[in-house]
Amino acid sequence: MVEFVLTYRPLFDLICVYTILAFSQYAALRAGLFSLATPGFASIGGYAGAIVLKETHLGPILGALAAALCGVAAGLFLSLPLARLRGAFQSIATIGFVQIMVSLTLYAQPITGGALGFNAIPKVATTGPLVLVVIAIAALLAVINRSGIGRAFDAIRQDYTVARSLGISVSRYFRYAFALSGAIGALGGCLLAYNTYSIQPDVFGFPMLVSVIAAVILGGRSMVAGPIVGTVFLIVLPELIRPLADERLLLQGLLLIVVIIYLPQGIVDSLVHRWKLRRASTVARAEQGERAHGVPLP
Amino acid sequence: MASLCLESVSKRFGGIEAVAGLSLAVEPGRFTGLIGPNGAGKTTVVNLISGLMTPSGGRIRLGERDLTGEAPHQIARLGVSRTFQTVRLLREASVLDNIVVGSHRHERSSLFANSIGLPVIWRERRSFRDSARALLARFELTELAEVPAGGLSYGHQRLVEIMRALAMKPDFLLLDEPVAGMNEVEARRLGVLLRSLVKEGIGMLLIEHNMRFVMEFCETIYVVDSGRLIAEGSADAVSRDATVIRAYLGG
Numbered sequence: 139m140v141e142f143v144l145t146y147r148p149l150f151d152l153i154c155v156y157t158i159l160a161f162s163q164y165a166a167l168r169a170g171l172f173s174l175a176t177p178g179f180a181s182i183g184g185y186a187g188a189i190v191l192k193e194t195h196l197g198p199i200l201g202a203l204a205a206a207l208c209g210v211a212a213g214l215f216l217s218l219p220l221a222r223l224r225g226a227f228q229s230i231a232t233i234g235f236v237q238i239m240v241s242l243t244l245y246a247q248p249i250t251g252g253a254l255g256f257n258a259i260p261k262v263a264t265t266g267p268l269v270l271v272v273i274a275i276a277a278l279l280a281v282i283n284r285s286g287i288g289r290a291f292d293a294i295r296q297d298y299t300v301a302r303s304l305g306i307s308v309s310r311y312f313r314y315a316f317a318l319s320g321a322i323g324a325l326g327g328c329l330l331a332y333n334t335y336s337i338q339p340d341v342f343g344f345p346m347l348v349s350v351i352a353a354v355i356l357g358g359r360s361m362v363a364g365p366i367v368g369t370v371f372l373i374v375l376p377e378l379i380r381p382l383a384d385e386r387l388l389l390q391g392l393l394l395i396v397v398i399i400y401l402p403q404g405i406v407d408s409l410v411h412r413w414k415l416r417r418a419s420t421v422a423r424a425e426q427g428e429r430a431h432g433v434p435l436p
Numbered sequence: 437m438a439s440l441c442l443e444s445v446s447k448r449f450g451g452i453e454a455v456a457g458l459s460l461a462v463e464p465g466r467f468t469g470l471i472g473p474n475g476a477g478k479t480t481v482v483n484l485i486s487g488l489m490t491p492s493g494g495r496i497r498l499g500e501r502d503l504t505g506e507a508p509h510q511i512a513r514l515g516v517s518r519t520f521q522t523v524r525l526l527r528e529a530s531v532l533d534n535i536v537v538g539s540h541r542h543e544r545s546s547l548f549a550n551s552i553g554l555p556v557i558w559r560e561r562r563s564f565r566d567s568a569r570a571l572l573a574r575f576e577l578t579e580l581a582e583v584p585a586g587g588l589s590y591g592h593q594r595l596v597e598i599m600r601a602l603a604m605k606p607d608f609l610l611l612d613e614p615v616a617g618m619n620e621v622e623a624r625r626l627g628v629l630l631r632s633l634v635k636e637g638i639g640m641l642l643i644e645h646n647m648r649f650v651m652e653f654c655e656t657i658y659v660v661d662s663g664r665l666i667a668e669g670s671a672d673a674v675s676r677d678a679t680v681i682r683a684y685l686g687g
Binding site (some may be wrong): 281287289293295299306307308414418419 | 486488512513524529533536538539541545550551553557560561
């Protein structure tokens with residue numbers, strides 16, 4: 139068992155980091171916000187955290203906090219023009235933001251190390267802290283889901299017009315979702331830097347964008363467990379089928395197509411939904427049975 | 437209490453005048469109907485009142501307050517609720533959760549309290565769920581509380597939408613064809629329920645195709661044709677009006 143854990147520890151760390159990044163993507167989609175800005179936030183958080191850790195004496199916890207705050211600032215900044223846009227326009231604009239961040243970190247060589255990357259970052263985010271952060275964010279998101287914010291998100295996601303007709307200010311909640319997604323994404327990027335010794339601009343590029351969106355679509359968009367399951371699937375599956383590990387992207391693509399066709403709401407949401415429907419119909423049938431036998435309903 | 441008034445409101449789409457100089461009043465505690473043939477501009481009127489469209493001319497008032505040009509969510513927060521012609525629900529969420537969404541106007545806790553789960557938000561959530569259950573009981577649909585809304589019949593989905601609008605505890609409720617797709621019995625039951633809500637003081641504006649339903653329940657009826665008001669008055673007066681008979685009832 140110990141050997142098993144030791145062998146797969148890097149993989150487990152990777153799952154934790156990517157789960158956090160998937161949570162950032164999830165926070166946006168949950169609100170009906172079609173933002174794909176997560177890798178951009180992660181880039182800001184990664185470099186901010188790495189710089190604080192290496193250039194100051196503030197330590198990793200304050201470094202991670204600083205990274206998350208930078209993420210909030212970036213999210214709020216993005217929301218200024220984007221909270222008024224809808225759907226595909228938000229996606230395109232946020233992809234632009236990701237590209238800009240890749241270029242900026244590439245050109246700002248004196249600060250970021252450019253294409254060679256920011257190296258020799260102490261490995262402070264070990265498995266323990268990573269798991270703690272994943273649990274903390276999952277708990278936070280679960281609270282938000284059940285709160286008034288979650289209800290507003292639900293309404294917006296289902297229909298902007300309905301949300302507004304119920305008194306919900308769509309742009310206010312989009313701003314909030316941008317800030318939340320920014321904070322989580324930046325924290326994820328920071329922990330990536332704290333876990334892998336080194337970061338380069340293209341780590342936070344298009345492949346990351348595809349992985350996080352794939353994780354959320356695969357796992358499910360409404361429940362907190364969705365992004366976790368999605369990330370585990372995407373990372374573990376290629377390892378299980380070793381010969382296919384080199385074809386990771388191909389496998390991811392196929393998996394996505396299959397899931398979108400057969401479980402369009404993602405693995406977790408589809409299964410829970412099916413279970414609820416079955417339970418509801420069993421209850422209804424039981425009640426009908428009681429009525430037929432003349433037994434009064436409770 | 438204040439009434440909801442339209443003062444010679446008009447709305448043009450390009451060259452087409454969907455609503456032309458329409459004046460009407462929805463009074464609290466009164467069941468008001470708005471009828472007219474297809475394309476008469478009825479839904480446009482609801483969209484104008486709820487702020488989804490801005491009038492090209494005229495004014496919309498809630499008491500002394502001018503609503504013209506206000507954002508839709510502001511108008512809703514002032515207590516004007518509406519339903520839609522096509523049902524729009526969160527299909528995978530339970531009926532109860534769908535209704536609770538309508539309570540947003542009465543939320544007092546801050547974004548911060550909601551983000552970290554302070555006790556106040558759970559108290560709020562409980563009271564919203566209790567109100568939603570009370571609505572379900574009133575509509576005699578208690579057994580549907582936990583069923584995903586997407587699995588309901590069309591008629592029941594319409595009722596859930598109405599309950600969601602009522603969860604706002606609105607002063608005014610605008611219903612866009614609420615009985616479409618219901619049979620006579622279901623429609624009558626809904627009518628009786630709506631009438632009891634009106635008795636409690638809600639100002640109800642009903643937009644409907646179903647003549648019998650409107651004639652039975654509405655106390656004041658406005659008849660529009662091509663965006664113009666062609667008659668107003670009680671069901672009796674309107675159904676005897678020659679212009680109305682020509683435009684709508686046919687013959």
